[in-house]
Amino acid sequence: MKAVVLAAGKGEGLRPYTEKEQKEAITILGKAVISHVLYGLKKAGIEEVVIVTNEHEKQIQDAINVDIPFETVRQKRPGITGAVLDGMDKIPDDEFLLAFGDIIAEPEFYMNLMNSYITGNSKAVFSLVPVSEGMQTYGLAKIVDNRIEIVNEGSTLALAGAYIIPKGDFTDILEYFKKISPFSRYFIWSGKWIDIGYPEDIINAIEVLLSDLNNSIISDKAEISKTAVIGKKVIIEDNAIVDDYSVVKGPAYIGKNAYIGNYSLIRDYSSIESEAKIGAYCEVAHSLVEPRAEIGSKSYLTYTIVGREAKIGASVITVSYPANPVRGRERKLGALISPNEEIYHGQIIGPNYRK
Known part of the structure; x- marks a missing residue:
């Protein structure tokens, strides 16, 4: 299976820092944030990665120190949906792994995602993680009758930034998630997990690692x-x-x-x-x-x-x-x-x- 990794965001929560350095290229304990993602994907059995980038493309290329085949694609269509579509164009298979490049988690996080896909009969798997701070900054979901439901509020389960989804024709990735989620598998991750969106996330990542x-x-x-x-x-x-x-x-x-x-x-x-x-x-x-x-x-x-x-x-x-x-x-x-x-x-x- 191939993966699309998103690394083209503006990093609003870290401005003006991210005007000069893409947040996925920030180095923590000698390793760029995106390298933590790629290492986990490699351990999970991903064979090749498409990385969607912006004008900081070379920063991402130079930051990677994981031995995994990858190519970078410059984002052309706007927003997260556009980034997913630009990456998906490079995927020949019917399903692919979609990962956000600003997540720091243990390799087992990605391995659990892949295992849920392999052992189930669904074409889609969502990763979820409990959160207790800054709920308004995450995409949220809740479990109703053992099925996942994407919501805007009223939950402490966040979408965890790694999913296996089928290729589709969509104009809004969140609406697409809502469409396929009732027929999808999910797992709730209880291990180490940090979404690098704000300065305090970087400080927390050092402590966690x-x-x-x-x-x-x-x-x-x-x-x-x-x-x-x-x-x-x-x-x-x-x-x-x-x-x-x-x-x-x-x-x-x-x-x-x-x-x-x-x-x-x-x-x-x-x-x-x-x-x-x-x-x-x-x-x-x-x-x-x-x-x-x-x-x-x-x-x-x-x-x-x-x-x-x-x-x-x-x-x-x-x-x-x-x-x-x-x-x-x-x-x-x-x-x-x-x-x-x-x-x-x-x-x-x-x-x-x-x-």
């Missing part, structure tokens, strides 16, 4: 000072440098060729991506620092996302409380700094700041 870590994984090629302190549940990749008297208190991730300066503290579900540089005397917690970003000395980042190649000056402080995240359970959210942006020295940045 690192929560499975039982022991530290430290590359023999990493350069760690004898005076540095490395805690439990820490990943340190090849050629990363952890300099004198710095502390990495897990759970945390330090990517390839990243640099952690003297006396800095990296803690509590932070992901410092490849070639990022953290200056001396910094503290970073609950944050993502994307590849090649630079954080100036004596800066404090919490619940913050720093885009690739962005530059944060010295002595910059982010304040994360009180904030109003759309999906977050905690009222904490720091700054969203877009790729290639610059924050000048000495600034104190309030909650929900975006640049």
Whole structure:
């Protein structure tokens, strides 16, 4: 079976960040969001993938590090429905797997979807997941007499972003879902699942991915000072440098060729991506620092996302409380700094700041 993966959305909940970087290309723990999807599809037995993209097509192509045959198709028709139709045109089979490229879930999520299709007698299978925050941001469904019914409200079951559906002639994908759902199978996923739509989803994804870590994984090629302190549940990749008297208190991730300066503290579900540089005397917690970003000395980042190649000056402080995240359970959210942006020295940045 072939799959269509959607990666052409505007990423409204992450603007202005997504004006410069497609959200499916955002790197978390050394892997782009879309690569988490493709890895799951490969484990589920998908043989080939059609990825629907927009003007950020090359970002998606460069971000993929999963060994699975794929081709990219530039979206021509508008909306999600148009993206599905543009991808479906490349599918020769009667049924195909439709996946959203901004979902982070375990491979078993996609394997369960495929198993439900193989073991049943229906041409369509829907994945559902319980949600408790930001219900208005999801497509919803409910189960009535053991059948799935697509609804607009009144349910805590969300459409989970992966489906097997028959090819059809439709002008609205949600209406098509409503049409075929009474005759479809479904399964309710109770494992790890994050829909990357808002800054808090990225922060949550780091926590979810690192929560499975039982022991530290430290590359023999990493350069760690004898005076540095490395805690439990820490990943340190090849050629990363952890300099004198710095502390990495897990759970945390330090990517390839990243640099952690003297006396800095990296803690509590932070992901410092490849070639990022953290200056001396910094503290970073609950944050993502994307590849090649630079954080100036004596800066404090919490619940913050720093885009690739962005530059944060010295002595910059982010304040994360009180904030109003759309999906977050905690009222904490720091700054969203877009790729290639610059924050000048000495600034104190309030909650929900975006640049």
